Amino acid sequence: MMEKQYWLDKPSNVKRVLVGLYLLCAGLLLTDALHHRHSILQMEGWFGFYSVYGFVACVILVLAAKELRKLVARPKDYYENNDDQ
């Protein structure tokens, strides 16, 4: 029996979700041109500050985490041979 096909099983639908996200992001970025942000710190008022910061922060986060993994990752049984000693 064929298993039920779910909406997200179709690659074209995943693509639709992604395109939706891109459009949403573009729209949100454009609101900075229309809406003057009430800000406490000066940098908050810059065009696209929150958008760029969110994007860059996540890219840095992931790339730095990859480097961190090189430093701290160990096999699963790393402690097991030592705990009992």
Add this chain to the structure above:
Amino acid sequence: MISNVPPFLIFFIGACLIFLVPQRWRGWASLLVTLLALLNFASLSHGTYWKVQVLEHSLTFGRIDTLSYLFGLLFHIAAVIATLFSVHVRDSLQNLTSLLYAGGAIGAVFAGDLITLFVFWEIMAIASTFLVWARRSAESNRTGQRYLLVQITSGLLLLAGAASHLGATGSIAFNQIDVETLGGALIFIAFGIKCAFPLLHGWLVDAYPQATPTGTVFLSAFTTKLAVYALARSFPGTEVLIYLGATMAMFPIFYAVIENDLRRVLSYSMINQIGFMVCGIGLGTELALNGAVSHAFNDVLFKSLLFMSMGAVLHMTGRINGTDLGGLYKSMPITTSLCIVGAASISAFPLFSGFVSKSMIMVAAAEEGHAVVFLFLLFASAGVFHHAGIKIPYFAFFGHDAGIRTREPPINMLVAMAIAAGFCIFNGCYPWILYSLLPWEVNYQPYTMSHVISQSQLLFFSALAFALLMTSGLYPPEMRLINLDSDWLHRRLGLRLIHVSARMITFVWARCLRILQDSLEKVVGGIHSLTGPRGVLARTWTTGTGAIWALLLLGLYLLVYYG
């Protein structure tokens, strides 16, 4: 009508009485106990109750003010939700220790002095350890031992600090304490251990993922939030907390990205969220402190919800690693939806609970001119959405379909998650009831156009980064590895140091014995050479030699006497 029963007592008596009912009803009996406790709590009002005189000190079991009332309410709600989530558990040990643990936390919140706080602090430490041991595996056994050691250390520091504080001030009152005294510093570190300060946090990410699926829900609610309460009570406005908090908000998110065990990912995000609260307490303004305690309130609910959803996954599939999961939305759609509510709340999406509390701390940081701290917290806000908001649901429920076909968890689990989700949405959409319970007056409006837009931009662009990194293959894949953290200090370095010290002591001891043996052999040899069969003293001497020796001695005597 005001109740005459201290809230903790209902839990403790209930923990004993549930053994009167058959095993299969004990979960429900526990739930009844927590509901009775909630009812009892509802009848309480602000004031100081249940004082007991011990020697020359007055112990207070019921100091109820705005701050303790809020945490008391939170802990009662958390106890009901977590107990409902674990109603199906047929394990008397967990039934007993869950109630003792919740009761201990509630007793500690209402403690008016440091001795009472210490007693409940230790009850919590011991009871919660059994929730780790209840997994009954060799690994959880060892983890539980490590966890207990850390918790007891924190208790001892608290006791030593309380004694020193008493000596210096003559008071054991659990109020604001000067961190620059010895007693204050010891108490600060005791709270800091339970609060998972940087480098003191290893126990949390070590133990929480090792507890039972239901045990972790209890653990996530009480210990760390009690520590937040204790810091807010004793050390508001302590500047170092701002930087400790910002560090706590930052560093765990890097670990969370590369961690495979999804409950450990949540443990890291827990430290990240506590970081916001600690920072708020350090800032010390009314807005910041309101933000810290309201965020603690919301955090217990959305973090419980996330731990419950992962607990449900573990319960139904027996798996919790990102490498083994994926595609579960097909067989667990309700759990998926509830998890997404928790994920949206922790990420502080508009209309979800994190949005109305975390932002108070951010605004306070900006208003106080801490621009760098503000940027750190903003980075951490984007990061938490990345790992808790997207990674958890993505790797468990979406992503690569691992082919697991299961069912939704038992109804009690679903209802418990739904209640927590209800609180997350309610507090997010209508924060005013929560705000009315806060210790200080609230002059804060979370739903301004600027706030909604800027937060949406931050979050959706974080999502965009995730999507682009994922589709481009740059995102680090989940791997069956563990990551070294500060628990390495005692699990590996400490152990090595003990081994090396033991070897050194053995070596030095052996050398000492050898030297002693050699010396003794020399002495014995010397005596032997003098008195042995061939020794000088054993020779047969002629009478003439004897006469010469006697003459010499007499001559010497005469010289000494007359000289």
